[in-house]
Structure formats: C-alpha cells, structure tokens
Amino acid sequence: MVSNNTAIPTQFTPIFQDWKRCGLISILENVIFGWIGIFKSYIGLGGLSVFVFGFTKSISMTILIISAIAMLIIFASAFAAFWFYKFKIGVDGVEIKSGVLKRQHMNIPLDRVQQVTCNKPFYYKWFGDYVNVVLDTAGEAGTEGVIQAMSGADAETLKNFIDIEKWKKHNRDIGLAVDTITPMIDVKTEHDVLDINQNIITLMLHGLCRNKVIWFFVAGFGVYKNIESMIPAVLQKIGLNEVVTNAYLSGSVLQMTLFIAAMCVLYLGLILIFSAVSSVVKHFNYSLVSSADGYVCQQGLFTKVETRVKSKRLQWLLISKNLPERWFKKQSVKLCQYGESILVPSASVDQTNALLNSVMPHANLSSLEFKRVHFSYVVKKIVTHCAPFLVLSLIFEHVLDRSGWALGALIVAGLLGAGYVLRWYRYGYAQDVSFFYIREGRIDEKLYLIEKFKLQGTCYITSPFMDLFGLCSVKLSFSIKEFTLPYINKVEGVSMLNDGNAAVRNAKKNWM
Amino acid sequence: MGSLLTTDSSLPIDFELLAKNYRVANQVKIAILFIITLLGLNVATQFISQAETATGHFLVHLLASYGVVLWIVYALYSWVADANKCYSLREWDVSYKSGLLAKKIVSTPIKRIQHIEVTQGAVDRLFKLSKVVILSAGHGFVIPGLQSEIAERVRQSLLEKVKGENGE
Numbered sequence: 172m173v174s175n176n177t178a179i180p181t182q183f184t185p186i187f188q189d190w191k192r193c194g195l196i197s198i199l200e201n202v203i204f205g206w207i208g209i210f211k212s213y214i215g216l217g218g219l220s221v222f223v224f225g226f227t228k229s230i231s232m233t234i235l236i237i238s239a240i241a242m243l244i245i246f247a248s249a250f251a252a253f254w255f256y257k258f259k260i261g262v263d264g265v266e267i268k269s270g271v272l273k274r275q276h277m278n279i280p281l282d283r284v285q286q287v288t289c290n291k292p293f294y295y296k297w298f299g300d301y302v303n304v305v306l307d308t309a310g311e312a313g314t315e316g317v318i319q320a321m322s323g324a325d326a327e328t329l330k331n332f333i334d335i336e337k338w339k340k341h342n343r344d345i346g347l348a349v350d351t352i353t354p355m356i357d358v359k360t361e362h363d364v365l366d367i368n369q370n371i372i373t374l375m376l377h378g379l380c381r382n383k384v385i386w387f388f389v390a391g392f393g394v395y396k397n398i399e400s401m402i403p404a405v406l407q408k409i410g411l412n413e414v415v416t417n418a419y420l421s422g423s424v425l426q427m428t429l430f431i432a433a434m435c436v437l438y439l440g441l442i443l444i445f446s447a448v449s450s451v452v453k454h455f456n457y458s459l460v461s462s463a464d465g466y467v468c469q470q471g472l473f474t475k476v477e478t479r480v481k482s483k484r485l486q487w488l489l490i491s492k493n494l495p496e497r498w499f500k501k502q503s504v505k506l507c508q509y510g511e512s513i514l515v516p517s518a519s520v521d522q523t524n525a526l527l528n529s530v531m532p533h534a535n536l537s538s539l540e541f542k543r544v545h546f547s548y549v550v551k552k553i554v555t556h557c558a559p560f561l562v563l564s565l566i567f568e569h570v571l572d573r574s575g576w577a578l579g580a581l582i583v584a585g586l587l588g589a590g591y592v593l594r595w596y597r598y599g600y601a602q603d604v605s606f607f608y609i610r611e612g613r614i615d616e617k618l619y620l621i622e623k624f625k626l627q628g629t630c631y632i633t634s635p636f637m638d639l640f641g642l643c644s645v646k647l648s649f650s651i652k653e654f655t656l657p658y659i660n661k662v663e664g665v666s667m668l669n670d671g672n673a674a675v676r677n678a679k680k681n682w683m
Numbered sequence: 684m685g686s687l688l689t690t691d692s693s694l695p696i697d698f699e700l701l702a703k704n705y706r707v708a709n710q711v712k713i714a715i716l717f718i719i720t721l722l723g724l725n726v727a728t729q730f731i732s733q734a735e736t737a738t739g740h741f742l743v744h745l746l747a748s749y750g751v752v753l754w755i756v757y758a759l760y761s762w763v764a765d766a767n768k769c770y771s772l773r774e775w776d777v778s779y780k781s782g783l784l785a786k787k788i789v790s791t792p793i794k795r796i797q798h799i800e801v802t803q804g805a806v807d808r809l810f811k812l813s814k815v816v817i818l819s820a821g822h823g824f825v826i827p828g829l830q831s832e833i834a835e836r837v838r839q840s841l842l843e844k845v846k847g848e849n850g851e
Contacts, residue, residue, distance in 0.1 A: 626792070626795070627791070627792075627795045627819040627820050627821050627822040628789065628790060628791040628792075628795065628819055628821075628822030628823070628824075629789070629790045629791075630787060630788070630789045630790075631787070631788045631790075632782075632785055632786065632787045632788075633785070633786050634784055634785040634786070635784060648819075648821055648822035649820075649821060650820035650821040651821055652821070653821065653822070668790070672775070672776060672790070672792055675792040675794055675795065676775050676792065676794065678794075682795070682820075
C-alpha cells in the first residue's frame with residue numbers, strides 16, 4: 172500500500188474502463204445459491220423429502236424427471252444472471268448492470284465505498300485464483316456491490332485503484348496537486364505491528380463460550396438427576412401444599428415434563444457441538460495483521476474471507492467476555508466500523524493488550540475507575556416492571572385461588588428484578604482526555620472504548636425524580652450505536668457532554 | 684438551565700421559543716387524529732356482531748370513554764408542554780429542548796450535520812409553520828413549529844456554518 176516514501180503513480184490506468192462480465196465460475200456459484208435458496212423454502216424441503224423417499228423405495232422415473240427439469244431451470248437462471256451482469260469501474264465510480272426480469276443499473280461513487288472485502292468460496296480454488304469482491308458502503312442497504320469471480324490479481328488492482336482514486340480526490344479537495352504525498356493515512360511504525368493467529372482449540376472454545384445455551388446445559392445436567400424429588404420438597408418448604416397434592420403434579424404429567432426437559436437438554440447439547448464446529452469453520456486459519464493504514468483479517472475454511480478495517484474508519488473497540496470466557500481467561504475483541512467489522516475470537520490477555528496498543532495506544536484501561544449508575548435506576552425498574560407481576564401474584568393467590576399461576580408470576584417478577592440488579596451492577600462509565608469508556612451487560616460484560624471526537628450527537632434528560640438525587644440521563648450517539656447512561660451524577664453527565672462536544676470541535680481529523 | 688451544557692469557552696445556551704401559533708396547530712393535529720380514530724372505531728363496531736349485545740355495547744362505550752379521557756389528558760399535556768419547547772443555534776452546535784416533567788435537550792455539533800431539511804405538513808401549511816429536520820450519522824432530531832421564513836433562515840444559517848466547518 173501507499174506509504175510516505177512511495178510516489179503515487181499518476182499514469183495509473185484503470186483496467187475496467189469497458190463493460191466486463193464476471194468470471195465463468197460465477198455460474199457455479201449462482202447454481203449453488205439457487206439450490207440453497209430453493210431448499211430454504213418449504214417447497215424445496217418437501218421436494219427433497221419426496222426425492223429421498225423415492226430413492227429409498229425405488230427410483231421413480233417421475234421424481235428423476237422433475238429433478239432434472241429443476242436442475243435445468245436453476246442452471247438456465249444461473250447462466251442468465253451471469254450473462255446479464257456487467258460492471259465498469261472508472262474515476263467516477265463503480266457501475267453495475269444486472270438483473271434478468273428486473274433490470275438494475277447501480278452507480279456507486281468511489282468515495283462512498285467504505286471498504287473493499289474479498290472472499291473466496293472453497294470451490295473457487297479448483298478453477299484458479301478467483302475471489303468475490305464486495306464493495307461495502309455506509310448506506311442503509313449495507314453491502315451494495317458484489318463482483319463475482321474476479322481474478323485475484325485484478326481484485327488487488329481494483330482495491331489499489333479505489334484507494335488511489337480516493338487519495339487523489341482527497342488531495343484535490345484540500346487544494347493540493349493530485350500526486351502529492353499527504354499524511355492521509357497513518358503509517359504504522361515497527362512498534363505498532365500486529366500479528367494475531369488463533370488455533371483450532373481457541374476457535375472451538377470461542378464457539379462453546381459464545382453460545383449462552385451452555386448455561387442451560389450445565390444447569391440442566393446438574394439438576395436433572397434429583398429433579399423428581401427436588402420439586403415437591405421445594406414446594407412443601409414454601410408452603411404450597413395444595414400444589415404438591417394437586418393432580419397436575421402427580422403421575423404421568425410429571426414424568427412427561429421431565430422427559431421433555433431431558434430432551435431439551437440433549438438438544439441444547441447438540442447445539443453446543445454445532446456451535447464449536449461452526450466457530451472453527453467460520454474462523455479457520457484466523458489471522459489479523461496490521462497494514463499500512465489499518466488492519467487485515469483473513470479467516471474461513473470453506474469460504475476464505477478477507478476483511479479490511481482502516482484505522483480512521485474505526486468507530487470503537489468492543490471487549491466482551493461472558494462467564495465461561497472468564498473461566499478460561501479469554502475475551503472477544505471487535506474492531507467496529509461502518510459495514511463489516513473484525514472480530515478477534517477468544518483473544519488471550521496478551522493478544523488483547525497487543526491489540527489495544529496498536530489500535531488505541533492512548534487508551535488507558537489499567538488506571539480507570541468505573542462509576543456505576545445510581546441505585547435509583549434499579550428501584551424505578553422494579554417499581555415499573557416487577558411490581559405489576561407481584562400484584563398479579565397476589566391476585567392469583569388470594570382472589571382467584573390459583574397457586575400455580577401465583578408462583579409463576581412471582582418467578583417472573585423475581586427473574587426480572589434479578590436481571591435489573593445485574594444490569595445495574597454492570598453499568599459503568601469513565602472518561603479520560605480522549606476516550607469514553609462504557610461498560611454494560613448482565614452476566615456478559617461488554618466494554619466499549621470510543622474516541623470522543625467521533626461523537627455525532629447528544630441527549631440530556633432530567634426529571635423531578637432525578638432532580639431529587641442530583642441525577643440526569645445522558646445519551647451519546649455515534650454513527651452506528653447510541654449509548655445511554657441513565658441516572659448518573661448531573662455534574663459528571665454535563666461534563667461528559669461538554670467534553671465530547673469540545674473534542675468534536677477541536678478534532679483535526681475526520682471522524683470517518 | 685442557561686448555564687447547563689456550557690463549555691470552557693463559557694457561552695451559555697440561549698433558547699428561543701417556537702412560533703406562538705404552534706400550540707394551536709398541534710391541538711388541531713391531535714383533534715384530527717382523535718376524530719379519525721373515533722370514526723374508525725365506529726365503522727369497526729358496525730361489523731362486529733357481538734357489539735349488538737348488551738356486553739358489546741358496554742365494551743364499545745367503555746372504549747370510547749377511555750379514548751375521550753385519553754385525548755383530553757393528552758391534549759392538555761401537549762398544550763402545557765408545547766409552551767416550553769425551544770431551540771438554540773450556537774456557533775458550533777444546534778439544540779432542541781422539550782418535555783414537561785422529563786426535560787430533554789438534544790444536541791448535534793455543526794461539524795457532524797450531514798443533512799438538513801425543511802418540511803411542511805398540511806396543517807402546518809394552514810398555520811404557515813415548518814419543521815427543520817437535522818440529521819447526522821446515526822442521530823437526528825426535528826425542530827417543529829417554526830414560522831416558515833424563520834425555518835428557512837435556520838436552514839440557511841446551518842448550511843453556512845456546516846460549509847464553514849468543512850472549509851468549503
């Protein structure tokens with residue numbers, strides 16, 4: 172990529188000035204997507220079931236003919252999609268013409284392209300060095316342009332061309348000659364070099380930890396063995412004797428309930444295994460390295476995906492860990508930007524520190540003191556959300572004489588209350604000269620590191636209830652997320668808003 | 684409130700109230716909404732056979748009474764709350780304040796404004812009012828109830844400030 176010591180080639184000739192079609196291999200991809208699309212529908216599933224049934228009983232000629240016709244239709248559609256798809260790339264932008272029945276002509280100006288990502292399905296490598304080029308924009312549609320089956324060399328040329336044209340436009344906008352080397356990008360020094368790789372064990376761990384069903388599996392497995400004697404004992408202890416002797420809790424209904432619970436636990440266990448496998452497939456051969464102006468992540472077993480994040484486009488860093496990840500001293504780190512973000516699955520403490528030093532060297536987590544939101548937040552939530560269920564419980568018990576329903580309402584109130592207490596416990600905020608640090612979550616903990624100058628807007632809320640305690644609520648809006656800090660000290664809230672706005676005013680660089 | 688959200692350069696926020704006839708225009712909108720809802724409910728009950736029974740009649744009247752009470756409460760609240768709505772245009776940001784019990788101040792730095800729009804609904808046109816819509820990436824708000832000329836001036840002023848911030 173371009174560095175401070177490299178001259179920009181002024182005679183760069185774009186290679187896609189004329190209309191071009193995608194590579195022939197894109198027909199195969201369209202066929203695969205066509206089949207996947209059909210089998211995702213009930214018609215496809217029903218047809219597949221009939222086909223399999225026919226195969227196991229006897230090979231029915233009718234089924235074979237229908238399958239052959241379906242195959243022909245899919246192939247014809249795939250070929251038509253390939254034939255009618257053309258693209259052209261010039262200094263004004265990317266033009267794509269596509270569609271068979273519904274024709275579409277798309278224009279994507281170069282400065283709207285936030286990121287160029289390449290992915291490589293596993294079947295491409297049998298036919299040569301081909302990739303799919305995905306042009307990410309910041310529009311609501313998200314990914315807007317996909318060019319299938321481009322040769323690897325052409326894709327690299329395209330990425331460089333887009334970067335260089337944007338570089339030239341930047342120079343023109345600030346009144347410089349187009350070939351002037353300007354410090355538009357942050358060139359990484361030796362100390363900032365990042366190189367993270369994750370092995371298969373770490374990836375499997377990531378799949379297991381990220382899936383919350385591990386909780387139910389662990390809890391269910393431990394409780395199931397004694398559950399038959401546990402339930403009546405608990406109910407007797409809390410004085411619901413009627414429920415214990417009620418016909419609904421005896422005999423075959425209890426047995427059936429326990430059987431269903433056991434099946435659920437088994438099903439959840441299977442989901443866990445699939446989670447681990449899918450994590451390995453998705454993040455296979457994971458590597459994250461720093462480039463001249465950002466970071467490049469490559470991963471994937473069947474489809475190799477390359478994602479690039481430019482440093483200046485980074486919106487925030489997210490460090491998240493749930494309880495299983497804490498047991499294994501791991502955390503997931505995400506580099507968030509408009510469009511595709513980069514996730515570092517199950518990063519170790521050293522890897523996280525290396526990432527922080529590289530991505531946000533001025534952030535200082537070690538000396539941070541997080542402040543919690545005021546406890547009145549919990550009180551308000553309990554009064555407004557849990558109290559109705561408590562009232563319902565009393566009505567069920569004393570008016571309608573339905574102890575089971577009363578217990579249910581009580582459990583719901585208890586779970587909601589526990590959730591809000593946990594959420595309050597996690598809610599934390601801090602700031603320094605350049606960053607906001609926001610912590611949230613319930614059992615999982617999420618920590619956001621956001622540069623103040625990326626602020627897009629603020630909201631400040633007070634009420635008579637909050638005034639009693641000298642509190643306020645503050646909302647900090649950024650480009651892809653809004654952070655709410657409810658019931659915080661008024662002086663601190665105002666300070667956060669003022670500091671954020673001052674950082675925006677004094678910022679020398681663009682927020683994106 | 685004047686010293687709230689001041690910065691180190693210590694310019695207080697001077698809020699300006701919305702147009703005087705905004706409250707009336709808002710009440711007209713609320714009344715239209717209520718009438719449409721009532722008509723809709725009346726038409727719907729013609730097609731519900733259960734509405735012809737005594738219980739049905741009772742439920743329909745209960746719903747209608749509840750609706751009327753709700754409308755009166757909402758109209759009264761809006762009448763009082765609309766008097767406190769105001770906006771502020773400073774050198775580096777634009778703010779809008781609203782709310783009666785829970786007071787809210789929404790702000791956007793001028794540097795972050797991506798899109799400014801002036802819109803005018805049918806009722807607004809009768810009262811010669813307009814709304815200014817201010818959007819940044821992932822954030823936005825509306826300043827309602829401005830006289831049309833003032834709304835246009837606010838829009839122009841914001842556009843000039845945005846151009847100035849972007850060095851154009």
